[in-house]
Amino acid sequence: MMLSMSEFVTLDDIRAAKERISGVAVRTPLYRVERARLQLSKLPEPVFDLYIKAESEQPIGSFKLRGAYNMVSQLSPEARSRGVITYSSGNHAQGVAYAARALGAKAVIVMPSNAPEVKKAATKALGAEIVEVGPASSERRIRAEELVAQFGYAMIPPYDAPEIIAGQGTCGLEIVEQLPDVDLVISPVSGGGLLSGTATAVKLAAEAGLASPTVKVWGAEPELAADARESFYSKTLVEWPAEKTVRTIGDGLRTQSLGRLNFEHILRHVDGIVTVTEEEIFAAMRVILTATKLVAEPSGAVTLAAALFHAHQLPEARKVAVVLSGGNLEPALRERLESEIASTPTV
Structure with a gap:
């Protein structure tokens, strides 16, 4: 299209x-x-x-901080108050977590179980809540969308x-x-x-x-x-x-x-x-x-x-x-x- x-x-x-x-x-x-x-x-x-x-x-x-902060910072205060969520193997996870912390929002990150431990640890250190799924990128996206429907989080997609x-x-x-x-x-x-x-x-x-x-x-x-x-x-x-x-x-x-x-x-x-x-x-x-x-x-x-x-x-x-x-x-x-x-x- x-x-x-x-x-x-x-x-x-x-x-x-x-x-x-x-x-x-x-x-x-x-x-x-x-x-x-x-x-x-x-x-x-x-x-x-x-x-x-x-x-x-x-x-x-x-580089992931560039896009993550640009998008999170444009959310309304009401949207940020509900928290933000993304799905990522690591670097975008840290970008969203960093941006959310800087703007006072809760961050939930859906990560694959095989993500590097150094990236998981860094994401947790930034105050984000991590939800683990299988290795497929499609699994991460589907789980994140389920959590958006359940809790009303604002989605911060990794690229699209x-x-x-x-x-x-x-x-x-x-x-x-x-x-x-x-x-x-x-x-x-x-x-x-x-x-x-x-x-x-x-x-x-x-x-x-x-x-x-x-x-x-x-x-x-x-x-x-x-x-x-x-x-x-x-x-x-x-x-x-x-x-x-x-x-x-x-x-x-x-x-x-x-x-x-x-x-x-x-x-x-x-x-x-x-x-x-x-x-x-x-x-x-x-x-x-x-x-x-x-x-x-x-x-x-x-x-x-x-x-x-x-x-x-x-x-x-x-x-x-x-x-x-x-x-x-x-x-x-x-x-x-x-x-x-x-x-x-x-x-």
């Missing part, structure tokens, strides 16, 4: 969200990484200048809402403000909130003369959870079964399908979607740890994996900005990566 023009998020919507979240969400740095520091033993030195948008430096360790898209779009707007001549922006994609928002902001900024008119925006996702890529190239919204998407280490990218609003924005503003392997995700996480002081969770490393390993599939670019969407890395996984780094001989 195609959207009417009035249903698409505008640059003014994103600018309004930027003002709304100011002082709550951080205007995160865009770090330039020297090419030589990205060199891997099996790859030549990159031919582009790489910039990392460090959303791991948000108060909750991920204009307020969420506009909030996440502030990330893309910041990128073009920080690097107006960026040639290529790569965003992770799962439900599509960040990719749809970022692409909308970047492309509308370009139309307004605030960025290069030839700037491209691409999505990146694990090949084990590639429903977004299939949807994009078939131009039909598809859903993958949970038993397929849960295979990836990128726990934040296991959503089974794009949101309807997100899909339409992606078709309108995104130039392509590339997939990466689990091995490439791990390699990108190691590169980020060794080349910078930043920490990337698996979902946040897919963009660097795309830039490093799939440059032949991407448009030629001099300046590439990748969104490191989150840094909520499980301690055990970080120890594993650091052990691998320590055992790798230097050349």
Whole structure:
């Protein structure tokens, strides 16, 4: 179902969200990484200048605070008094919990039983009530809708809402403000909130003369959870079964399908979607740890994996900005990566 023009998020919507979240969400740095520091033993030195948008430096360790606060802050006092609810594998859970606490509202989060413990603990620490269900993203949504019907909570969906898209779009707007001549922006994609928002902001900024008119925006996702890529190239919204998407280490990218609003924005503003392997995700996480002081969770490393390993599939670019969407890395996984780094001989 195609959207009417009035249903698409505008640059003014994103600018309004930027003002709304100011002082709550951080205007995160865009770090330039020297090419030589990205060199891997099996790859030549990159031919582009790489910039990392460090959303791991948000108060909750991920970009999700942008959309969550933008939406919760627009609820009426009466709606906030009933409490808010969402369904999330972790980072959006923390975003809603953080926003609710800042605005004095109760937060209920429906989370999958296989969500990383570090994300469950962080969500509880923000004062949210957690309800656990099975691993399928559809199970989370159904349970949340049942609780809305029972208790009257206000639903804060993880991606499929204009307020969420506009909030996440502030990330893309910041990128073009920080690097107006960026040639290529790569965003992770799962439900599509960040990719749809970022692409909308970047492309509308370009139309307004605030960025290069030839700037491209691409999505990146694990090949084990590639429903977004299939949807994009078939131009039909598809859903993958949970038993397929849960295979990836990128726990934040296991959503089974794009949101309807997100899909339409992606078709309108995104130039392509590339997939990466689990091995490439791990390699990108190691590169980020060794080349910078930043920490990337698996979902946040897919963009660097795309830039490093799939440059032949991407448009030629001099300046590439990748969104490191989150840094909520499980301690055990970080120890594993650091052990691998320590055992790798230097050349």
